[in-house]
Amino acid sequence: MPNHTRPSSGERARQHALGRLRQAILRGEMAPAQRLVENELAERYGVTRASVRAALIDLESQGLVERVRNRGSRVRVVGVEEAVSLTECRLVLEGLCAARAAAAVDDEQAAELADLGAAMRRTVADGDPLAYAELAHRLHHRIRELSGQFTAMELLERLDAQLVRQLLRLAFRPGRTRRSLDEHLAVIKAVTARDPQAAEAAVRAHLTSVIEALRAG
Incomplete structure (x- = not known):
């Protein structure tokens, strides 16, 4: 019986290969510097080499893949x-x-952010850094949605993709999630208080802390 969910060629095949490859890279299933062999990937995803090649070009433009001369x-x-x-x-x-979200958030949305904060507290108490990292990403994404700043959202999605492995590594560093939790709760407090200046300052403080942690190695 033909597999209608995995077309072997054409635009749908390119999109299929692109989605699978992107997720594999973002989830750490493919390590930094790992070679991406078109024949192997085409066989794995049930698509043509041309579809894989097109997907790799897209991923290169997203900053997730690089071409090495002769390799x-x-x-x-x-x-x-x-x-x-x-x-x-x-x-x-x-x-x-964050500033735009604080100016726009309504009561229902504020309650949603507070619920995310409570869930993040639980993951820290449970000692689950991976679940914490996923919730932190959801929080940032939701605040971006609430801001209505779609140009910034598109740019941030590109930056996120390139940073995901570094941020996951930080999440597993001893003591990091506790500090990160306090910083994220400060962001939630400022946004739900509808204080744009405080919300922007809280996000800047959090990401300054991330920069310090990255530099600390």
Whole structure:
């Protein structure tokens, strides 16, 4: 019986390969500097080499893949200094989004953010850094949505993709989630208090802390 969910060629095949490859990289299933062999990937995802090649070009434009002369494609390595630079850009854009969200948030949305904060507390109490990292990402994403600043959202999604492995590594550092929790709760408090200046300051303080942690190694 033909597999209609995995077309072997065409635009749907490219999108299928792109989605699977992107998730594999973001989840750490493919390590930094790992070679991405088109034939192997085409067989794994049930698509043509051309579909894989097109997906790799897209991932290169997103900063997740790089082409090495005479060696093909590999998962791009993001070093500490580049991670710091990317986070400095996040700091400005996230601050803007937090300020806009604080000016726009309604009671139902404020309660949703408070619930996220409570869930983050539980993951820290349970000693589950992976679940904490996922909730922290959800919080940042939700604040961006509430801001209505769609240009900033698009730019931040690109930065997020390049930083995800570094941030996961930080989440597993002893004591880091506790400090991060306090910082995120401060962001929630400022946004739900509808204080744009405090919300922007809280996000900047959090991401400054992330930069310090990245530099500490």
